[in-house]
Amino acid sequence: MPTQPHQHDRRSQLSAFLRSRRERLTPDEVGLPRTGRRRTPGLRREELALLAGISATWYTYLEQGREIRASEQVLNAIAAVLRLDGHERAHLLRLAGHASAAEVEGREPLTTEAVAVPLLLQPHPAYIIGGNYDVLGYNQAADELFPKLITEADRSGNLARWVFLEPVAREVVLDWEPEARGLLARLRTLAARHCDDPRYTRLIEELHEGSPQVRDWWPRYEVQARHSGRKRLRHPHHGAIDYAYTAFHLAEQPEQTLVVYFDSQELPGRA
Template sequence: MTISDVRPRRRSDLAAFLRSRRERITPDDVGMPPGPRRRTPGLRREEVAQLAGVGVTWYTWLEQGRPINASPQVLDAVARTLRLDAAERGHLYRLAEVPEAAPVPGGEPLPPDIQQILDGLDPLPAAVANGRCDVLAWNSAYAAVFPHLVAAPPGERNTMWKVFTLPDCCNPIVNMEEEAPLHIATFRHRYSRHLNEPAWRDLVRRLEQASPLFARLWARQDVALTAVRLKVFRHAAVGEIRTRANAFDVAGTPDARMVVYAPVEQIDRDRVAWLMEHPDAAATDHRH
């Protein structure tokens, strides 16, 4: 299928999607009088335009699937008027071929039970991250093993950034030679779904500038699916901790996944337990 085939299909899907969302909202839902001789189910086009603060002609053309330009701000107004949820809003942006404004790292809403689930997994270190590797929530075992990460400001609480920018002496990953290429390859697999999003491009640009290793491996164009992996971490207070990392999708939050680190041997479990019992254990034994 060529681009010339895809774009008309997108516009057709956009037209059908907008009509279906408009028809499910009644005038009463938005505080408007029903008016006489209403034959259209839901809102009329001119009513959507009025509520969204856009021109009637422009909205009509958008709903007809015409090749017009749409800004994120205007699409946001339409999405609010049509009461689209997060999944529907993202779908609207993709059909309109407009890069979706990225949320503030750490600001993505998580299901309310997630923190309870994470806490219930103690003493297994576990955290939830989005597709860009921003860490959104974690349990006490995770905080004990990765103090550098959880102590970082929200904008820097990103595993990709920490893995490739921390000095070797403070980098928690021991098997970096094995892990770095896989880390980047699985990240690229997710990145391919967000090529037009500024936040993703900006993260890659900053990593390329900050880390020669990242730049070299990123240029290889390797792609891989997430799989169970052996990850070996070091902590200044206890030494090495060997784990198997398992990832699970989080329902209701697009791109979010829960990563659980299962210690391999008893000595690894003992070291995590000691760190949990000594939360003030120094993250490093030196200063830069």
């Protein structure tokens, strides 16, 4: 029986996130002396609470996922001790119920104008994805570069499903493991904003059932924001290409993202 994903309520995710980050720190890193043999890796809860200036019992309740409300001030103190970066800090605040107004607004459908954008960007591969990596719009170049991404007329293509469950993805994505781990970290980040949304829970369950890598990596609790960068992909006609890709968040719906790929050799400034 495949390992089941963590429950998708915020308290259980908050518990897992705090524990994973606490276990990554050592006493040496935060200036504490080592005392005695440790049964578990990382800082003890009592040590973290001391450094954050809060009650050890209260912190234990928070990490256990009990129904307590943490203020932003306390969460920021914990984030500082855990040495979270800006993105991880924002993730912690969201899990603790401090979401921004933009995150609690209802989703809106993709506009006709937005759907047309990838078509206008031909011959550069371009697609629009939702927060759960459903493909909402794409052009012919993207369909060619990512074979079998869109396979069923009655079901949206999904980039995460393609990367982990479609065998051809490992032939196309030349640095498959780091790319796949980064995608899973970004999916986890977005799923935390939609704990009760079946689009996310069904996708994560499907990935757990079909991918041993997801079952292995998910408990590590890596989080990451969507970003631009470079990616090595194998084009069906031109072979391995170093692509530069840029992600644009749509003004109407920040979780809907336009992604455009360019051959890095064709960018201005390249010899």
